[in-house]
Amino acid sequence: MKLQTHRPGSKQRRLSNQEPFILEPEEHPICNEVLPLDVVWVLNRLRHAGYLAYIVGGGVRDLLLDKQPKDFDLSTNATPSQIRHLFFNCRIIGRRFKIVHIYFRDGHVIEVTTFRKLVKQKSLRTPLKDDNQFGSPSDDAWRRDLTINGLFYDHATGKIIDYTGGIEDLDDNIARIIGEPNMRFQEDPVRMIRVIRHASRLKFSIEEQTWDAICRNASKLQQCSEPRVLEEFLKELRGGHIRHSMKLFKESGLLKSFSKRLYQWQETHRKPQTKSFYRRFGSLVKPEWGTTSAMGHNLLALDKWTAQELPLSDGLRLAALFSPIAWSHVLKHGKPGVRAAQLWHKAVLNAVIPIAQDLNLKAAQKEKLVQIFQAYWRLHLLPQQKSLHTPLSKNPYTKEAALLLFLETNVRKYPCPEWLKDALPTSLHDL
Incomplete structure (x- = not known):
C-alpha cells in the first residue's frame, strides 16, 4: 500500500532535527496482532515499569514492506541495569556498547538497547572503548545508518514515529x-x-x-x-x-x-581463453569457466540457494566466488607436459590465496578453502581416475566440493552426471 507521507516539511527533516513525522494507525498496515507474543510481553513489561519502549529498525521496515522480519529489535529509555532488574531471563553483553539479550524457552532471543547518542571515533582502526552515551529517541534515530532503518513503532498507540524521512523513502524505493x-x-x-x-x-x-x-x-x-x-x-x-x-x-x-587483485581480475577476464587445453581437466569444463561471466553465474546460484534456505558454509560461498579465478589461471597456463594436479595447486596458491589475503581471511578459513578446492579438483578427474573414489569418500571436504561443482553445473543447466549425484546429498538431486 502507498503510505500517506507527503506532508509539508518532510524533506527538510532529513537534514535537521525537527519534530517527528507521525503515521497514525489507520495510515499504515502494521497491527499488534502480527507481533510475536514474546515481543509484546517485553514491550508491555517495560511500559508498565514506566519506560518508553519501541520496535525499531529493520523489523518496522520489513512489516511496512509486507515482509516477515527475521527478528525484532527493541529500544527503550531504560538503562541496561534497569532492564536487567525487570527480566530474570536476560543477560547484558558487549563492552563497547552494552546490549541486553532476553532469552525464551523456545530459543528465541530478543535484543533490547537503550536509546543512545552518536559518539565520534578518534580513529577508524581503534574501536571505541565506551559507546554507552545514552540519549533520546530522536538521538537514537539520527545515529542510525539509513532513513528506512530509523523508524520506530509504538505498539501502545499503534503509531509509527519517523525522525529522518524513512517513510517517504520507503514509498519511493530509495x-x-x-x-x-x-x-x-x-x-x-x-x-x-x-x-x-x-x-x-x-x-x-x-x-x-x-x-x-x-x-x-x-x-x-x-x-x-x-x-x-x-x-x-x-x-x-x-x-x-x-x-x-x-x-x-x-x-x-x-x-x-x-581487493585490488579481485578488481583487476574482473577487468581482465571478461572473455574466455581462446587457446586452452581445457579437455584435459574433465568433461564439464569449458573456456568460459574462467571469466567474470562465470563468477556472475556462481553468485547468482548462491543467491538462489540462499533464498531456498539451503545450509551453505562460508567456505563453500568463498569457493564459489574464487572458482573462476582458479580456472582462469589453469586455462591460461595449462600447456602440454604440465601435470594437471600441480597446475591446479599452483592456481589456488598463486591466484586465489593472494585475494583471500587481501580480504583478510583467517588462516583456518584459507586452509578450508584449499581443502575444498583439492577435493573439487579430484571430483573433476573422477570419471577418468576411478582410483580417486575411495579417498574422496573419506575426505571430509568432498560434500562441499560436490556442492560447488553441482552449483556450477546446475546454474549453467548442464545435466548432472551420475558420478556427481553419488557424491551429493539426496535432498539436492531434484534442484
Missing part, C-alpha cells in the same frame, strides 16, 4: 544515508557497505547524493579495522543478494578497497 553523506561515511566507512546491502536486498535505488559520496569515499574503507570489513563482506556473501552487491561494489570503487 536507500538514503541519514544526515550529510560525506560526513557520515567519513565517520564510519563501513556504512557504505550497508547502504549497498540494503539497496541490493530490497531492490531499491541508491539516492544520488548518497551514491556520489560512496564513490568519493570508497578508498576510506581501507582505514577501517580488517576483521570488521571481513565480517561485512561475509555478510554480503550470506545475504542472498551478492551478485547485485558485487556489481555495485565494482561500480562504486569499493571492490578496489576490498
Whole structure:
C-alpha cells in the first residue's frame, strides 16, 4: 500500500532535527496482532515499569514492506541495569556498547538497547572503548545508518514515529544515508557497505547524493579495522543478494578497497581463453569457466540457494566466488607436459590465496578453502581416475566440493552426471 507521507516539511527533516513525522494507525498496515507474543510481553513489561519502549529498525521496515522480519529489535529509555532488574531471563553483553539479550524457552532471543547518542571515533582502526552515551529517541534515530532503518513503532498507540524521512523513502524505493553523506561515511566507512546491502536486498535505488559520496569515499574503507570489513563482506556473501552487491561494489570503487587483485581480475577476464587445453581437466569444463561471466553465474546460484534456505558454509560461498579465478589461471597456463594436479595447486596458491589475503581471511578459513578446492579438483578427474573414489569418500571436504561443482553445473543447466549425484546429498538431486 502507498503510505500517506507527503506532508509539508518532510524533506527538510532529513537534514535537521525537527519534530517527528507521525503515521497514525489507520495510515499504515502494521497491527499488534502480527507481533510475536514474546515481543509484546517485553514491550508491555517495560511500559508498565514506566519506560518508553519501541520496535525499531529493520523489523518496522520489513512489516511496512509486507515482509516477515527475521527478528525484532527493541529500544527503550531504560538503562541496561534497569532492564536487567525487570527480566530474570536476560543477560547484558558487549563492552563497547552494552546490549541486553532476553532469552525464551523456545530459543528465541530478543535484543533490547537503550536509546543512545552518536559518539565520534578518534580513529577508524581503534574501536571505541565506551559507546554507552545514552540519549533520546530522536538521538537514537539520527545515529542510525539509513532513513528506512530509523523508524520506530509504538505498539501502545499503534503509531509509527519517523525522525529522518524513512517513510517517504520507503514509498519511493530509495536507500538514503541519514544526515550529510560525506560526513557520515567519513565517520564510519563501513556504512557504505550497508547502504549497498540494503539497496541490493530490497531492490531499491541508491539516492544520488548518497551514491556520489560512496564513490568519493570508497578508498576510506581501507582505514577501517580488517576483521570488521571481513565480517561485512561475509555478510554480503550470506545475504542472498551478492551478485547485485558485487556489481555495485565494482561500480562504486569499493571492490578496489576490498581487493585490488579481485578488481583487476574482473577487468581482465571478461572473455574466455581462446587457446586452452581445457579437455584435459574433465568433461564439464569449458573456456568460459574462467571469466567474470562465470563468477556472475556462481553468485547468482548462491543467491538462489540462499533464498531456498539451503545450509551453505562460508567456505563453500568463498569457493564459489574464487572458482573462476582458479580456472582462469589453469586455462591460461595449462600447456602440454604440465601435470594437471600441480597446475591446479599452483592456481589456488598463486591466484586465489593472494585475494583471500587481501580480504583478510583467517588462516583456518584459507586452509578450508584449499581443502575444498583439492577435493573439487579430484571430483573433476573422477570419471577418468576411478582410483580417486575411495579417498574422496573419506575426505571430509568432498560434500562441499560436490556442492560447488553441482552449483556450477546446475546454474549453467548442464545435466548432472551420475558420478556427481553419488557424491551429493539426496535432498539436492531434484534442484
